[in-house]
Amino acid sequence: MNPPICGHGSGHASRRGLYAITPDDNDTARLLARVETVLAAGAAWLQYRNKAADPALRERQASALLPLCRHHRVPLIINDDWRLAAAIGADGAHLGEDDGELAAARAALPEGAILGASCYADLSLARGAAAAGADYIAFGAFFPSPTKPNARNAGLDLLRDSASLGLPRVAIGGITPDNARPLVAAGADLLAVISGVFDAADPAAAVRRYLDCFEAPASI
Numbered sequence: 001m002n003p004p005i006c007g008h009g010s011g012h013a014s015r016r017g018l019y020a021i022t023p024d025d026n027d028t029a030r031l032l033a034r035v036e037t038v039l040a041a042g043a044a045w046l047q048y049r050n051k052a053a054d055p056a057l058r059e060r061q062a063s064a065l066l067p068l069c070r071h072h073r074v075p076l077i078i079n080d081d082w083r084l085a086a087a088i089g090a091d092g093a094h095l096g097e098d099d100g101e102l103a104a105a106r107a108a109l110p111e112g113a114i115l116g117a118s119c120y121a122d123l124s125l126a127r128g129a130a131a132a133g134a135d136y137i138a139f140g141a142f143f144p145s146p147t148k149p150n151a152r153n154a155g156l157d158l159l160r161d162s163a164s165l166g167l168p169r170v171a172i173g174g175i176t177p178d179n180a181r182p183l184v185a186a187g188a189d190l191l192a193v194i195s196g197v198f199d200a201a202d203p204a205a206a207v208r209r210y211l212d213c214f215e216a217p218a219s220i
């Protein structure tokens with residue numbers, strides 16, 4: 001049994017499940033209502049990501065999501081900006097290749113904060129992230145992504161081959177309830193999803209279908 005991940009505000013974060021990532025929605029009331037539906041349905045983690053907002057709106061939206069996440073005991077991770085995560089007392093930050101040094105973020109974030117790293121389709125990035133103190137490693141895109149059409153392509157071997165790093169493995173990119181089971185079978189601990197949840201006709205039902213993928217992974 002793997003140990004739980006820390007999240008300094010939400011207690012121990014679940015190591016497996018659905019990692020919902022917010023869509024670009026600048027209507028804060030609507031965003032909160034959409035996220036409430038998804039958390040109530042059982043998403044294990046939330047990442048606040050909004051590429052269409054200015055810094056002031058990002059801070060307002062992230063701050064407004066925090067009590068919602070606390071209520072559902074779900075860690076709130078801030079995309080791109082560890083300073084914003086620290087400023088609002090979020091549970092952690094997710095950084096990609098354009099978002100600054102992982103080691104600097106690790107050193108600056110409070111103890112217990114969760115630091116996630118994008119590793120795309122590159123095992124050596126995952127090794128570097130582990131050495132820099134990341135708490136999880138994310139690979140993608142496993143399928144064509146409506147949100148990020150130009151994302152690099154990742155294969156299942158990355159999930160298998162990174163097991164030895166001993167960190168939770170996150171899969172991202174075009175994941176739907178219909179294509180997710182092989183990812184779980186290959187070792188994905190968390191499925192990170194934007195459109196498959198937030199663009200679904202019934203987001204709560206979509207969340208439950210993702211959770212089902214952890215009950216009976218495909219044999220491959």
Ligand SMILES: Cc1ncc(COP(=O)(O)OP(=O)(O)O)c(N)n1
Pocket residue numbers: 019047049079080094095096097098099116117118138139140170172192
């Ligand atoms: C869980 C997770 N994995 C990967 C990403 C992508 O991060 P990045 O490459 O920095 O791209 P943007 O999301 O910033 O466009 C992520 N956000 N979350």
Ligand SMILES: Cc1nc(C(=O)O)sc1CCOP(=O)(O)O
Pocket residue numbers: 118120139140141142144145146147148151152172173174175192193194195196
């Ligand atoms: C933000 C992001 N990062 C990716 C990567 O491959 O690193 S794919 C992606 C988009 C995920 O959204 P959707 O679930 O709608 O495909």
Ligand SMILES: [Mg+2]
Pocket residue numbers: 079080094095096097098099
């Ligand atoms: Mg980023």
